[in-house]
Amino acid sequence: MSANLRNVMERISAEYYQLTASERKVADYVTDHQQDTQIMSISELAEASGVAEATITRFCRKLDYKGYNAFKLALANNVASRRGIPFLSGEVTPEDDIQEMCHKLYGAEVDAISQTLTLIDPEKIRRAADLLTRADKVFCMGQGGSMIMAEEAAHIFSTAGMSYFAISDSHTQTVYTATLTGRDAVLFFSYSGATREAVELLELTHRRKVPVVLVTHFPKSPACAYADVVLQCGANEGPLQLGSVPARMAQLFLIDTLFTEVCRRQENTVEDVRSNLADLLAAKHL
Numbered sequence: 001m002s003a004n005l006r007n008v009m010e011r012i013s014a015e016y017y018q019l020t021a022s023e024r025k026v027a028d029y030v031t032d033h034q035q036d037t038q039i040m041s042i043s044e045l046a047e048a049s050g051v052a053e054a055t056i057t058r059f060c061r062k063l064d065y066k067g068y069n070a071f072k073l074a075l076a077n078n079v080a081s082r083r084g085i086p087f088l089s090g091e092v093t094p095e096d097d098i099q100e101m102c103h104k105l106y107g108a109e110v111d112a113i114s115q116t117l118t119l120i121d122p123e124k125i126r127r128a129a130d131l132l133t134r135a136d137k138v139f140c141m142g143q144g145g146s147m148i149m150a151e152e153a154a155h156i157f158s159t160a161g162m163s164y165f166a167i168s169d170s171h172t173q174t175v176y177t178a179t180l181t182g183r184d185a186v187l188f189f190s191y192s193g194a195t196r197e198a199v200e201l202l203e204l205t206h207r208r209k210v211p212v213v214l215v216t217h218f219p220k221s222p223a224c225a226y227a228d229v230v231l232q233c234g235a236n237e238g239p240l241q242l243g244s245v246p247a248r249m250a251q252l253f254l255i256d257t258l259f260t261e262v263c264r265r266q267e268n269t270v271e272d273v274r275s276n277l278a279d280l281l282a283a284k285h286l
Contacts, residue, residue: 008074009034009236010119011063017194017221022051023059030075031236038076042068105245112246113253115234120257128229129261131211135185137163141173142189143197149189149215149251156259161273170197177204185211187258191233191247193221202226215254217247231258 012027019027029049030037037045045068046053060071092101132138138157140150147168154166164187167173177186186205190198193216205212206226214227217235224230233250263270 007118008063008071008078010115013217013232013236014219015062016218019059019062020055022055023062025049025051026056026059034075034079038072038079040072108246109249112233112235112250115236116232116250116253117234119232119234120254124229124231125257125261128213128231128258129265131185131213131228132187132258132262133265134183135163135211136183137165138185138187139173139176139180140164140166140187140189141201143170143195145248146189146191146198149248149255150187152252153187153189153255153259156255157262159274159277160259160263160270161277162262170201173201174204177201177208177210180205180208180210182209182211185213187213187215188223188227189215189251190221190223191217191251193218193223198223199226213258215251217250 009031012031016024016027026045026049029045033048040048042053042056046056049056056068060066060068063071065071065074092104096104138154140154140157141147142150147166151166151168154164157164165176167176180186186202188198188202193214199222202212202214202223203226212227213229213231214223215231215233216223217233218224219230219232231254233247233254235244235247235250
């Protein structure tokens with residue numbers, strides 16, 4: 001495991017799809033209950049997550065911690081370093097007034113962007129921008145909530161006159177992907193990187209030698225095997241959240257980063273296109 005992954009939650013994300021099913025139960029519980037877990041005994045965590053104590057021990061060692069106490073210390077340090085910034089789940093309570101609720105939501109969204117910033121690899125951004133800049137056309141795709149991010153990406157790049165298209169229906173995604181060549185590219189969004197449809201579609205792009213930029217939270221998920229560039233977003237989304245706003249904020253930050261880098265490479269052209277679009281859209285305002 002990379003020595004740069006000092007944050008315990010980053011380690012969990014990086015290794016998630018290398019864990020066994022039982023170990024993932026522990027990872028899911030810890031992600032949703034970070035504050036509680038740091039004061040639990042190994043037997044309490046085993047009971048809460050529905051696994052054996054031996055599973056907890058194996059889980060800790062897979063994250064490169066010598067044992068459960070070392071894991072808890074790392075978790076406590078992580079909680080302390082983020083004091084004042086609430087976690088993504090389990091923090092808003094019925095007793096909170098609206099101001100407290102808003103403060104907690106704001107903190108979670110800011111934290112998601114901050115996590116993403118620490119995970120950005122400039123070389124990967126450059127490689128992704130290279131692939132997207134060279135492409136004749138780019139299909140932006142995903143499934144479920146991730147498709148919303150794909151549509152947003154297609155819209156943003158289109159405002160600069162670029163050939164980006166959002167394809168939402170899974171069957172249509174397959175049909176259109178079958179027409180792509182190595183001169184095109186796919187910008188794919190999948191927080192988990194582990195849905196059946198995503199993996200099957202990316203297998204098809206791989207067979208057709210179509211370059212793929214994948215935005216995901218899990219850098220070792222099954223979908224990553226078929227991506228040319230993997231961009232990791234922050235936000236530790238719990239298994240019951242099903243598309244949290246902070247996770248989307250993290251992906252929007254990556255979209256903005258990619259868009260800005262691609263535009264910098266064709267600054268004059270982009271400025272002309274956006275100026276023309278502004279003139280055309282001005283007529284639609286009262």
